[in-house]
Amino acid sequence: MIWLGGLWFTIFTSVVMLLAIREFYQINSTQDSSPMLWLGWIATLGIVMMYDNSIALVDNYLIISIIGVVLVGMAVELFRVKPNPTRNISITFFGIFYVPILLGTLLSLRQMDTDYNSHLTFGLFISIWVCDSAAYLAGRKWGKKKICERISPKKTVVGCVAGFIGAGVVFSVMIATKVLGTQFGWIDVAMFTVISGVFGQMGDFAESLIKRDVSVKDSGSFLPGHGGVLDRFDSLLFASPLTFVYVQLFF
Amino acid sequence: MIWLGGLWFTIFTSVVMLLAIREFYQINSTQDSSPMLWLGWIATLGIVMMYDNSIALVDNYLIISIIGVVLVGMAVELFRVKPNPTRNISITFFGIFYVPILLGTLLSLRQMDTDYNSHLTFGLFISIWVCDSAAYLAGRKWGKKKICERISPKKTVVGCVAGFIGAGVVFSVMIATKVLGTQFGWIDVAMFTVISGVFGQMGDFAESLIKRDVSVKDSGSFLPGHGGVLDRFDSLLFASPLTFVYVQLFF
Numbered sequence: 001m002i003w004l005g006g007l008w009f010t011i012f013t014s015v016v017m018l019l020a021i022r023e024f025y026q027i028n029s030t031q032d033s034s035p036m037l038w039l040g041w042i043a044t045l046g047i048v049m050m051y052d053n054s055i056a057l058v059d060n061y062l063i064i065s066i067i068g069v070v071l072v073g074m075a076v077e078l079f080r081v082k083p084n085p086t087r088n089i090s091i092t093f094f095g096i097f098y099v100p101i102l103l104g105t106l107l108s109l110r111q112m113d114t115d116y117n118s119h120l121t122f123g124l125f126i127s128i129w130v131c132d133s134a135a136y137l138a139g140r141k142w143g144k145k146k147i148c149e150r151i152s153p154k155k156t157v158v159g160c161v162a163g164f165i166g167a168g169v170v171f172s173v174m175i176a177t178k179v180l181g182t183q184f185g186w187i188d189v190a191m192f193t194v195i196s197g198v199f200g201q202m203g204d205f206a207e208s209l210i211k212r213d214v215s216v217k218d219s220g221s222f223l224p225g226h227g228g229v230l231d232r233f234d235s236l237l238f239a240s241p242l243t244f245v246y247v248q249l250f251f
Numbered sequence: 252m253i254w255l256g257g258l259w260f261t262i263f264t265s266v267v268m269l270l271a272i273r274e275f276y277q278i279n280s281t282q283d284s285s286p287m288l289w290l291g292w293i294a295t296l297g298i299v300m301m302y303d304n305s306i307a308l309v310d311n312y313l314i315i316s317i318i319g320v321v322l323v324g325m326a327v328e329l330f331r332v333k334p335n336p337t338r339n340i341s342i343t344f345f346g347i348f349y350v351p352i353l354l355g356t357l358l359s360l361r362q363m364d365t366d367y368n369s370h371l372t373f374g375l376f377i378s379i380w381v382c383d384s385a386a387y388l389a390g391r392k393w394g395k396k397k398i399c400e401r402i403s404p405k406k407t408v409v410g411c412v413a414g415f416i417g418a419g420v421v422f423s424v425m426i427a428t429k430v431l432g433t434q435f436g437w438i439d440v441a442m443f444t445v446i447s448g449v450f451g452q453m454g455d456f457a458e459s460l461i462k463r464d465v466s467v468k469d470s471g472s473f474l475p476g477h478g479g480v481l482d483r484f485d486s487l488l489f490a491s492p493l494t495f496v497y498v499q500l501f502f
Contacts, residue, residue: 067492067496071492074349085464093341093345094337097321102318206329
């Protein structure tokens with residue numbers, strides 16, 4: 001889908017985000033709160049349009065939309081007669097900012113690939129996968145000291161370091177073979193490695209924290225053997241927006 | 252402060268918002284959740300800069316800031332070792348969207364007054380005050396049927412209708428005396444009346460709902476005899492952004 005780009009990638013990303021925000025609301029519905037899935041879905045589609053067409057730049061689209069979502073959410077809660085309205089709205093908004101606002105940056109990144117003839121989106125996905133795999137394999141083989149047992153009881157220091165190195169190898173190979181895009185240099189490789197190898201893993205921890213909060217192990221069962229959609233995209237939730245911000249600010 | 256405009260109004264609005272978001276977090280800290288006041292305050296100041304300078308229009312300032320707040324909030328919660336991290340972040344974000352995102356629109360509205368030689372900001376404040384007073388007086392004198400006892404046990408149908416009429420009278424007088432601004436017509440008066448007289452009162456109900464949720468009567472004790480800052484600005488939380496959106500879209 002990254003390869004095809006355009007509408008295909010938009011549809012793919014949209015479906016992932018719609019499923020992921022539903023999972024987020026589902027796992028957070030256990031603590032007697034009732035987030036509004038329909039509002040999250042409408043906001044997701046609006047955010048897709050924003051990232052996909054860069055209409056954030058045009059007029060006050062974004063701020064007017066935010067105001068709309070906030071007011072509609074609160075007005076609906078007035079008539080809803082559910083317990084804990086504040087928490088319901090809060091979780092609803094958090095889901096919107098956690099899932100589509102962060103993950104939707106993939107759309108803008110992918111468009112930048114088209115504009116600049118780069119393969120940064122591929123690099124991002126592959127570095128995250130290699131980071132995860134390297135962390136898992138090295139951690140299982142040599143890992144002893146746990147890095148943060150409170151949040152994620154199985155992750156080891158060795159695994160995290162191996163994951164970081166793995167991400168660095170991916171970007172290094174991509175720049176050496178001129179696949180990444182000629183506008184990027186070794187400093188950018190270092191930054192992308194930190195983003196995927198450090199902040200990507202932090203995204204993993206952040207999702208573990210959310211799951212631990214509500215005592216679930218997997219965010220869903222969408223992909224058999226892989227847990228839920230959120231579990232698959234947790235690192236990208238942090239790595240994609242940071243890559244987007246980095247490229248926006250420096251290119 | 253509305254009269255002085257410029258830096259004075261910015262300072263006034265900023266202080267109101269900083270106090271109001273603190274109150275929001277305080278009343279929501281009772282339900283074993285710990286919102287991050289410092290993050291709410293930083294976001295408030297950023298939002299002040301945005302509305303004050305219309306830098307939402309320039310570059311991707313707003314979306315990059317949102318991404319920053321979301322990622323920083325989650326990263327901090329990783330190291331914070333407090334119970335209920337999801338709820339803490341959720342309440343923190345909700346406070347940001349409820350208070351500065353909505354109320355900060357006052358700054359853009361006041362700047363429009365300067366640009367178009369109008370007195371819409373005055374009209375907004377006065378219509379809200381007259382609406383509140385008319386609703387209170389008429390409700391106490393003639394009110395019988397309660398409008399929504401579940402949320403606000405004292406408000407009556409008669410009071411709400413009187414408030415709506417009061418708001419309409421304010422805007423009608425202002426347009427008839429050419430105080431409101433010559434670019435506005437009677438259709439705009441009708442719209443502003445609906446915004447202040449219906450949605451302003453809805454803002455009042457929304458804040459009651461939030462307080463009811465945590466079983467407090469006043470949001471704070473900042474103004475003796477008047478409750479907290481949030482209690483004073485609850486109608487404006489709904490009326491100001493809607494006026495802003497209306498003016499943005501049609502002028």
